[in-house]
């Protein structure tokens with residue numbers, strides 16, 4: 001659990017305790033917006049809990065007819081981390097890539 005806050009104006013990001021208590025909250029918060037009670041120590045704009053977006057990799061973007069980028073990505077990881085070179089085993093690389101991307105049955109499953 002990360003309790004970082006990010007300034008709405010200058011994007012300063014830090015743990016909540018590095019922000020100042022927000023003044024005049026009742027007239028600064030608008031209805032329906034995320035609640036906050038701190039403001040930026042640098043520009044005094046309101047700061048909100050930092051939003052987390054999950055990391056994306058080429059594996060998230062595999063689609064029918066588009067898995068080359070993901071294959072290159074997997075190839076690079078296997079090569080650099082495990083010293084495995086699959087450039088001569090393209091079918092294996094495709095199978096591994098698609099399995100990692102959520103298609104354990106490979107191209108048949110990807111292409112429906």
Ligand SMILES: [Zn+2]
Nearest residue numbers: 007010040043
């Ligand atoms: Zn700021």
